[in-house]
Amino acid sequence: MNLIKSLLAGAALAVGLAGAATAGEKTKVGFIYIGPTGDFGWTYQHDQGRKAIEAAFGDKVETKFVEGVPESADSERVMTQMALSGTDIIFATSFNYMDHVLNVAKKFPNVKFEHATGYKRADNVSTYSARFYEGRTVIGHIAGKMTKTNTIGYIASYPIPEVVRGINASYLAAKAVNPDVKMKIVWVYTWFDPGKEADAANALIEQGADVIMQHTDSPAAMTIAEEKGIMAFGQASNMSQFGPNAQMTAIIDNWGPYYVERVKAVMDGTWSSTDTWNGIGKGMVGIAPFSDKIPADVQASAGAIRDALAAGTMHSFTGPINKQDGSVWLKDGEVADDGTLAGMNFYVEGIEAELPK
Amino acid sequence: MLRLEARPNPSKPMQALTPILAVLATMVAGGILFLLLGKNPFEAIRMLFWDPVLGEYAFYYRGQILIKAAPLIMIALGLSFGFRANIWNIGAEGQFIMGAICGGAVGLAFYPMEAFWIFPLMIIVGTLGGMLWALIPAFLKNRFNANEILVSLMLVYVAENFLAAMVTGPLRSPVGMNFPVSRSFNDYPAANNPELITGSGLHWGVVTALFLVIVAYVALTRHIGGFQVRVAGQSSRAAKFAGINPKLMVAICLGLSGALAGMAGIFEVTGPAGNLSTHLPLGYGFTAIIVAFLGRLHPVGVLMAGLLLAITIVGGDIVQTSLQVPKASIQVFQGMLLFFLLGFEILINFRVRLTIKGAA
DSSP states (O other): OHHHHHHHHHHHHHHTOHHHHSOOSSEEEEEEOSSOTTSSSHHHHHHHHHHHHHHHHGGGEEEEEEOSOOSSHHHHHHHHHHHHTTOSEEEEOSGGGHHHHHHHHHHOTTSEEEEETOOOOBTTEEEEEEOHHHHHHHHHHHHHHHOSSSEEEEEEOOOSHHHHHHHHHHHHHHHHHOTTOEEEEEEOSOSSOHHHHHHHHHHHHHTTOSEEEEOSSSTHHHHHHHHHTOEEEEEESOOTTTOTTTEEEEEEEOOHHHHHHHHHHHHHTOOOOOEEEEOTTTTSEEEOOOOTTSOHHHHHHHHHHHHHHHHTSOOSSBSSEEBTTSOEEEOTTOBOOHHHHHTOOSOBTTOOSOOOO | OEEEEEOSSOOHHHHHHHHHHHHHHHHHHHHHHHHHTTSOHHHHHIIIIIHHHHSTTHHHHHHHHHHHHHHHHHHHHHHHHHHHTTOOOOOHHHHHHHHHHHHHHHHHHHTTOOOTTHHHHHHHHHHHHHHHHHHHHHHHHHHHOOOHHHHHHHHHHHHHHHHHHHHHTTTSOTTSTTOSBOOOGGGOGGGOOOOSSTTTOOOHHHHHHHHHHHHHHHHHHHSHHHHHHHHHHHOHHHHHHTTOOHHHHHHHHHHHHHHHHHHHHHHHHHTTSOSOBTTOOOSHHHHHHHHHHHTTTOHHHHHHHHHHHHHHHHHHHHHHHHHOOOHHHHHHHHHHHHHHHHHTTHHHHEEEEEOOTTTO
16 A cells, blocks of 8 residues: 555656645745855855845745755755745755756756756756856955055865856956966865865965955955955955954855845746846845955045946956967957856966966 | 673673664654754654655655665675674775776766666776775785774775866866866766666665675675684684685775775766766765664664664755754764664663662
8 A cells, every 4th residue: 555655656756746836825935055054155145145035025935945965966855855845946056956956857847946056957947146257356456456465365166167257357357457466376176165275375375475365165264364464355245254354345145136036936926947147236246345454546446346347337358358378368348258258268368377177 | 879780691682672772862862952952852853763754755755765875785784794804994985986986987988879788887897996995905904014994094085086186187077167077977878877766766776785785694694704704803813723814804805895885886976976076975985884883784784774874864854954953953863873872782781780889
């Protein structure tokens, strides 16, 4: 009897378990996080976005999250579990959940999936990311103006387009105001490992960097910068509590507005699969208040860049820009297209490092 | 006061009873933990133990339990042989990774060819890869008397870095936007380890693990090799008299446990994991050490222990989603289970006596 029941149920799962997704009174929203909500970086900001949904809809929504979900078959199980228990929309907030999101989405055509930073979509799978490189342009400008050693240290995670884009954007902005600026890059091959991030920060400082930028999630480098009395920029969230003197500003991932919009679309029945890539203008990328250690004229010029990027009157990658090997990438006045940016796998001219291949 | 008194013989009823006592004690202590977190303890315990096996969505979770249990059981079977002979392979995690890399590389080398023999070849090469990685500490022990615990453990970190080098280098997917992952084995049928019956969780690794439990049981209880392993563990002098070559024993025990870990690795990467990436190692090789001991180094015990751990892993996720407790509380709960299981073992060899001070 039990066997028959489980076989039947298995068949129901295979054909999509249509009933599980229909909402009761409340719209159910699920989140899976790669890290702990207390990482003060990537996951923390997604959780702020989740709280924004609760604040916006109150009793009409029920949000749930599971933290520390490995990018493995475990993520598939957690998402299936959410779908089975009637979740209407699931936000998967790390790149390597990608294939697992698509697998689960196939089994639950009535559940909506939102995958951050991915590039594979389906009828019920959207992707979204933020134009963090716009923030990099702002901090690059500040760093170029403020460095005394003309050396910027950059803690990079993985040599993927998003990270390469960030390096290029900040270098170009720094170079534009300081032709002598050099960039030292350390690859740590992790998104979140406070120990490795701290080691990288120390190594960069030893190599003469007096400004640290990071594309990793923990505030470890910020605390080192505070100790050593140098400058740094917060990543993903405002890290000023870890470096009250060191933080010049921070690039803030502000997912709240997007999350609220997407949940609203589910409630209204207007949700459809899309690919979203928003920047400062739409508020997905935020710039934390400038430190008062930044001179007033630099604050003004950095603020002007921020506002121009937001208004769309300026683009982070505007020609003339050559690739590292000297070949022309963008002609004078030419603006990079999203396709090239999405797959960026080269450094721009002037960066004296080899991109790991 | 309470006093522990050695039993003349290990207690048979206690051997059967201690796991049950441990689970009950964990329920009580864990219930208090969830109560302190402001959750209903009965609900939490039900979600942890009952829901994965018999709850509303158990038809799905039962398959997931098998997926989590299979690599644990496969690795623990190999380890328990060595542990019986006092040969301590702590580096199964590294052998798991090397198995996945070696077998995975073979499959990727043939992409996009479709042939029936590719998947079996990957399994064989993966198994050999794990075995060779484990034979390094065996060689060093036999040749230089190097401690196999340290060598095998250190080789885990070597394997992890080798994996990172492979997925950022030669094995990186050419269509993966430069991300450090290999091609997906789920998109390459000849190298895929699919779910055999939809929703069942059964893949070739699960089938093999269950088959190996039977093989190990027969080998250990009915075969001269199992006898030799047990003798070698109990007394090396006696083993010598029985004509057992201790160096050969080291090589066999490490090689066998490495082979099974490697096999678990290649089944995992071609099936549930789906691709090679730095996120592949989930600690199966370390958890399997616990499984081996919980199962008292016996194949049937290993099977039960592997399933129990898998239930708490699957159930732990249910509690985390449904009751919104932090992940750390689930880990504390799992830790309690292991603590009580090992703690109550003392009752097998000792009995608790209540004595009045001075009266004796």
